[in-house]
Amino acid sequence: MNNGMVYVGSVDGRVFAFDSTTGDRKWQFPADTNQKIGQIYSAPTFAGSVVYVGSYDGKVYALDAATGQQQWSFTTGGAIAGGVTVTTDTAYVGSSDDKVYALNLTDGSKKWEFSTQNKIWSTPAVTQDAVYVTSLDHRLYALDPATGQLKWEFEAQGALPGSPVVAAGKVLTGSFDRNFYAVDASTGQEAWHFEGQNGFWAQPLVITDTVYVGGLDHNLYALDLSSGNKLWQYDAGDLIRSDPVAANGNIIVAAQNGGISWVDAKTGNRIGDIRQLGQPVLASLAVHNGTLFVAAQDKHLYAIDSTSPNGAQKWVAQT
Amino acid sequence: MPEITLAWNLVILQPMLNFLILLYRVTFSNFGLAIIAFTLIIRLIMLPLTLKQLHASRKMMTIQPKMQELQKKYGKDREKMSQETMKLYKEHGVNPLGCALPTLLQFPIWIGLYQSILQVLADTPNGLLSLSQHLYPIINTVWTAVPLNNHFLWFDLAKPDQGPGSFALAIVVGGSMYVQQKMMTVPNPDPQQAQMNRMMQTMMPLMFAFMTLNFAPGLALYWVVSNLIGVALQYTVTGWGSLFTPAPAPAPAAAAPKPAPRGGKKKADAKYGKKR
Numbered sequence: 123m124n125n126g127m128v129y130v131g132s133v134d135g136r137v138f139a140f141d142s143t144t145g146d147r148k149w150q151f152p153a154d155t156n157q158k159i160g161q162i163y164s165a166p167t168f169a170g171s172v173v174y175v176g177s178y179d180g181k182v183y184a185l186d187a188a189t190g191q192q193q194w195s196f197t198t199g200g201a202i203a204g205g206v207t208v209t210t211d212t213a214y215v216g217s218s219d220d221k222v223y224a225l226n227l228t229d230g231s232k233k234w235e236f237s238t239q240n241k242i243w244s245t246p247a248v249t250q251d252a253v254y255v256t257s258l259d260h261r262l263y264a265l266d267p268a269t270g271q272l273k274w275e276f277e278a279q280g281a282l283p284g285s286p287v288v289a290a291g292k293v294l295t296g297s298f299d300r301n302f303y304a305v306d307a308s309t310g311q312e313a314w315h316f317e318g319q320n321g322f323w324a325q326p327l328v329i330t331d332t333v334y335v336g337g338l339d340h341n342l343y344a345l346d347l348s349s350g351n352k353l354w355q356y357d358a359g360d361l362i363r364s365d366p367v368a369a370n371g372n373i374i375v376a377a378q379n380g381g382i383s384w385v386d387a388k389t390g391n392r393i394g395d396i397r398q399l400g401q402p403v404l405a406s407l408a409v410h411n412g413t414l415f416v417a418a419q420d421k422h423l424y425a426i427d428s429t430s431p432n433g434a435q436k437w438v439a440q441t
Numbered sequence: 442m443p444e445i446t447l448a449w450n451l452v453i454l455q456p457m458l459n460f461l462i463l464l465y466r467v468t469f470s471n472f473g474l475a476i477i478a479f480t481l482i483i484r485l486i487m488l489p490l491t492l493k494q495l496h497a498s499r500k501m502m503t504i505q506p507k508m509q510e511l512q513k514k515y516g517k518d519r520e521k522m523s524q525e526t527m528k529l530y531k532e533h534g535v536n537p538l539g540c541a542l543p544t545l546l547q548f549p550i551w552i553g554l555y556q557s558i559l560q561v562l563a564d565t566p567n568g569l570l571s572l573s574q575h576l577y578p579i580i581n582t583v584w585t586a587v588p589l590n591n592h593f594l595w596f597d598l599a600k601p602d603q604g605p606g607s608f609a610l611a612i613v614v615g616g617s618m619y620v621q622q623k624m625m626t627v628p629n630p631d632p633q634q635a636q637m638n639r640m641m642q643t644m645m646p647l648m649f650a651f652m653t654l655n656f657a658p659g660l661a662l663y664w665v666v667s668n669l670i671g672v673a674l675q676y677t678v679t680g681w682g683s684l685f686t687p688a689p690a691p692a693p694a695a696a697a698p699k700p701a702p703r704g705g706k707k708k709a710d711a712k713y714g715k716k717r
Contacts, residue, residue, distance in 0.1 A: 163566055203566050218564075240588070243566055258588055279585045283569065298573070299585050321573050321584065338573050363570060404570070 127187070128408070128425075129173050130417050131162025132441040137175050137183070138423070139190060142410060145425060145437030149190035151183070159183065164205035164245060165406050165417075172227075176202030176215050182223075184213075184230060194230035198223060204285065205245035207253075212267070214253055216242025222255045222263075224270060234270035238263065245285040245325075247293065252307065254293050256282035262295055262305060274310030278303060280321065289328040290347055294335075296322020302335055302343070304350060314350035318343065325365040325406070327373070329387065334373050336362025342375045342383075344390060354390030358383055365406040367414070369428040374414060376403040382416065384431040394431020417441065453553040454560070455575050461557055462576075462583040470586075472562065473593025476659055480666040483550060490546070491671075495678040500535045501627040502679070547667075551660065558659040562591040562599035598659035607654055610661050615650030617668035622646070624675045624682035 128142045135158030139148040152159065160179030167174045172193060173185045178201040184193040199219030207214045212233060213225045218241040224233040240259035247254040252264040252273055258281040264273040280299025287294045292304045292313055298321040304313040320339035327334040332353065333345045338361045344353040360377035367374050372384045372393055380401045384393040401418035408415045413436060414428035425436040461475055468474035484491070507529055515522040529535075563569050569588060576583045591598050595606045622642050653661040675682060 201565075241564075260585075279581075281569075281588060283566070298587060299581070300578075319578055320576075323570070323573075338570075339578075361570070361574065404567075 125187075128410070128415055128423070129166040129168060129175075129187070130415075130423050130441055131164070131166055131175050131177075132417075132421055133161045133163075133419070134421060134441070135159045135161055135177070135179075136441065137162065137166060137173065137185060137190070138439075138441050139173075139187070140423065140439050142413060142415075142425070145423075145439045147439060151185050151190040151192065153190065160201065163203040163243075163405075165408065167206045167208050169208040170227075174206040174208055174213055176204060176206050176217075178202065180217065180219075182206055182213065182215050182225065182230065184227075196223070196225050196230040196232065200241065203241075203243040207246045207248050209248055209267070214246040214248055214255075214267075216244060216246060216255055216257070218242070220257070220259075222246060222253070222265070222270075224253070224267070236263070236265055236270045236272070240281070243283050247286045247288050249288055249307070254286045254288060254307070256284065256286050256295050258283060260297075260299075262286060262293060262303075262310075264293075264307070264310060276303075276305045276310045276312065283321075284323045285325040287326050287328060289333070290331075292347070294326050294328070294333060296324070296326070296335060296337070298322075300339075302326070302333075302337075302345070302350075304333075304347075316343065316345055316350045316352065320361070324362050327366050327368060329368055332387070334366055334368075334387070336364070336366055336375055338362070340377065342366060342373065342385060342390075344373075344387070356383070356385050356390045356392065363404045367407045367409045369409045369412075369414065372431070374407060374409070374428065376407055376416060378402050378404060380418065382414075382426070382433060384433070394433065396426070396433040450575065453549055454556055455577070457553045458557040458561055458572075458575050459577050459580060459583050461561055462586050462589070463580070465561075465589055466582050466586055470590055471593065472589050472591060472598055472659070473596075473662060476558075476593075476598070476662050477666050479554075480663050480670070484667060484670045487546065488674075491674060492678070495625070495675060497535060498625050498627060498682075499679050500533055502682070504529060504533050504535065505627065551663075554663055555657065555660045558657050559599060561587075561589055562657075562659070564588065564591065564599070593658075593662070596658040596662075598662070599657050601653075601655055601657060607658065610658060610665070611650040611653040614653045614661050614664050614668070615646040617665055617672065618649050619643075619646040620684060621668050621671045621675060624672065624679065624684045626683045 126142050127139050129139050131137050137151040160177040162177055171187045173187045175183050180198050180201055182196045198217035201218040204216050211227050213227055216222045220238050221235045223235050238257035238259050240257050242257050244256045253267050255263045260278050262276040278297040278299055280297045282295055282297050284296045291307050293307050294304050296302045300318050300321055301315045302322045303315045306313050318337040318339050322337050324336040331347045333347050336342050340357055342356045342358055358375050358377040359381050360379035362377055364376040371387055373387050374384055376382045380403055383395040401420040403418050405417040409428050412429050414426045416424040421441050423439045423441050427434045464475040464478045465472050468478055511525050560572050563572050
């Protein structure tokens, strides 16, 4: 989101920009309604007046944030299911061709690429020291941001489809082996892991010293960041694939069945929920200026009041 | 019909899917070998029924001369023919359904296997997400195995490609099915029935060959292995059966009515007297 605009990609193969207050559509890409790009599984990234988005057609697109005009595109060797991470001069993206790419922000030319042994469906996490990438080959990789050289790799027991998060010197990521891992960001040694009842796919949320992560076992877990001990868990009613968000001291989580819950961040007690959405929600949630944005599988973007657990709907737009 | 879907998933899909993944682990992470192993195990489980079917088929062959006699005697009286046929079956302990039951039981296996292959070899985010809901929580091995490697020889086991490899597979599927069917065919004295049997022998293999081109190659691999096992089993019980027996010539057209014998009228007049 930026400057009163919210950007969303659709499974139909289009990128949209809406006014975040009114829901009016400002532009769409491709502009021609008869054209599409590949399905878009991850949220677009906004940086410096450009919107970056990866598509299932294997391309990364850089679009003018104000008009939707394409500035450049880069073609990888496989479908892109994850998002694009952007720093001051580089865009990082993983692909189903097993590689992670670093691209020049100005023209999309490739700086370097690094090969893993299976598809990358996640969004890279980037710090000054490293680019962290998870792959379906069961590994978490730490790469030099400038050169792509391997610093270390950590191997879990199962595939790592979800996007990692870096917090307090640790890289946090969930796995299909039903474990949620915290790995030392400098050395790649496991700090701790937490075992759920099903895999983990959603990107975790870190607030101060607590990690909130949704599992495919229907539970939202709150874990102590330093030890991995479980503080509480909340049953959302269906698998959680969507990344949770925080608003007003609450954690807002969406389950695949469309149920959206407001949960007290300290206790895990449900404050309220809305069930009338009724549509599968797999995409990340986003909160901005008191509004919760939910992209549902029914090809609609819902804007819901995030300050009230009753979740009054502000507007809905078709994507 | 969510209840039916739930029951199907619980009883057929999920056990099959999890078992396939376990076999994948055992067969050096090779899904083609896992399907072959799966086929062997299924055929082993169904062996008693299959042998029963084969023996029933052999008994049918041995009573063929008597069936032909019945055909000559009651050919035109279908009801009587049917009665006498059932009597003959009973006398010799032949159960016509015994020949069909193993085949019927295979249908849910084919459907379940096809669904399992598509689920297990999912290579999209939504596909993997769907798969996660079918994996048994208590078996850690299945969790650590996915996503599976879907290549075997030159095939992507989940995707039909209709290239030369798929055509070759279709020929093998159709050919092996034809051989198996021909071996187990019981010659039928009824020309109409025999004609229908010949049509089935041709149409079924062609149909399966066509399906091979359009369905996941993993399913075709199951058919090939299953057919080859079937041929081997059939051979042990009946030998080559009717495989090398040429199809009988079609029944001749009804003969033209013979002219009345000479003197017949005079003889009839002598017997019954002339009409006045």
